[in-house]
Amino acid sequence: MSKIQERLKEVFAQPLERGVMANIARKCDVSRPTVTAWFNLPEKVASISRSHAEIICAEYNLNVSPAWLAEGIGPKLLPAGVHHVIAEHTNVEPAPDLKKSRRVPITGSVKGGDDGYLVQDNGIDGWVDYWTSDPQAHALRIKGDSMHPRYRAGEFVIVTPSVEAQPGRDVVVKLTNGKCLLKQLNWMRDDEVQLLSINNGYAPMTISRSEIETIARVAGSVGPDSMVF
Known part of the structure; x- marks a missing residue:
């Protein structure tokens, strides 16, 4: 044996008892032949896995350690107050941990101007909750309907x-003349950048790199009810 x-x-x-092997x-x-080997065929099996032992112990409420049952390791009995937890068996990798939300400061509000540039004002106090690890992250409140339907x-x-901006993402572009744009980044080259409008009211803009001070990625948007004080 x-x-x-x-x-x-x-x-x-x-x-x-009848049905025990089938249930295991x-x-x-x-x-079923595998379970039969666990109980009756010493030449076929030397041990069972720890996870299978955990399932067996939990299913039959055995007051024994899965490590002892599977491998003969450690004490036979579980410590007082310890209960079995059935291990889940799946081929799906566990999902990565979600980033924790944090408070992002609101630094102003923006609306689209008639010329396609942003009209900004500053001084709105408050924060919004958002899932980002960028220490420089900030929020801008949308005013007016010029960026509808993308932003309301x-x-x-x-x-x-x-976070480096990539083509296809919305960006806030600050120009050397002080003007700003909320656009979609279409492509970037060594000397030029092409931007697409949020709405269809303006043609694509191709701007020289020398005219651009910063290009900041827009990570997403949140609704008005996300504001906290």
Whole structure:
């Protein structure tokens, strides 16, 4: 008799109740012959996995350690107050941890001007909650309907200057003459940048790099109810 058979027979009353092996096979997602080998065929198996032992212990409320049952490691009995947790078996990788939201300062408001440039004002106090790790992130409140339907009046765009802007993303472009644009970055070259309008009222703009002071990526937008004081 193998060690695993000794441990299984020690914790399960003999003879086994009808249906025990079939139930273990179903819960552990293994074949019935595999479970038969665990109990009865020493030449076929030397041990079971720790995760299968966890499932068996939890399913039958066994007061034994899965490490002991699977590998004979450590004490047989669980410490007082410790309960089994069934391990989930899946081929799907666990999702990465979500970034925590933080308060992003509101630094002003903007609206689209008749010439396609932003009209800015400053002095709005408050913050919005947003999921970003950019220490320079700030929010701008949208005024008016000139950026509809992409951005609606009262919403906030989140600007993340520390994150490199990529073609296809919305950006806030500050020019050397002090004007600003809220556009979509179409392409970037060594000497020129092409921007597309948020609405269809303006043709694409191709601007010399020498005229651009900064290009800041827009990470997204949040609604008016995201504002906190």
